Amino acid sequence: MKKIVTASLLLGVTLFASDGYEVYKKNCQSCHVEIIEKGEALKNLRKMKAPPMVEVSNRLKENIVIKDDEEDLHRHLFILFVKDYIINPKLDNSMCHAGALERFGVMPSLEGKINSEDKQAVAEWLYDRYENVKFE
Numbered sequence: 001m002k003k004i005v006t007a008s009l010l011l012g013v014t015l016f017a018s019d020g021y022e023v024y025k026k027n028c029q030s031c032h033v034e035i036i037e038k039g040e041a042l043k044n045l046r047k048m049k050a051p052p053m054v055e056v057s058n059r060l061k062e063n064i065v066i067k068d069d070e071e072d073l074h075r076h077l078f079i080l081f082v083k084d085y086i087i088n089p090k091l092d093n094s095m096c097h098a099g100a101l102e103r104f105g106v107m108p109s110l111e112g113k114i115n116s117e118d119k120q121a122v123a124e125w126l127y128d129r130y131e132n133v134k135f136e
């Protein structure tokens with residue numbers, strides 16, 4: 001009995017959890033290109049409204065440094081940062097380089113446009129999507 005309950009609970013979670021990629025397409029894609037090579041990005045800078053997601057993900061991963069190389073904790077801190085940033089984008093919090101900030105300006109807040117499940121899902125997606133995918 002216990003097993004069945006656990007199984008249906010797990011199933012419930014997967015059924016109702018948001019799909020991070022869908023959230024990306026709905027809320028982020030209009031500004032952040034999903035994947036592009038660095039050379040292409042530089043050529044198309046004028047057409048872009050924000051840094052490509054592959055760059056955002058890689059830069060955040062590099063900038064979030066923890067003492068012992070603990071992948072879970074690293075991912076956790078990354079997700080916390082992203083969830084906070086999309087609601088409270090601030091110059092002081094941005095890890096974007098100065099040139100990009102000057103070019104694009106600070107990201108507009110998505111407050112009221114995204115619920116907490118979608119925030120969690122898109123932040124997880126942003127970490128996992130670019131596992132071993134570098135911006136180069």
Ligand code: HEC
Binds near residue numbers: 049085089094095105
């Ligand atoms: C209206 C355009 C726009 C939309 C929509 C948008 N962003 Fe951004 N975003 C920006 C711009 C511009 C920047 C670069 C300046 C900055 O760091 O604030 C940025 C930067 C970021 C950063 C980098 C912060 C850093 O310090 O490097 C993250 C993370 C981010 N966006 C996540 C998201 C996610 C996730 C979504 C969708 C849920 C999203 N953005 C939707 C425009 C947008």
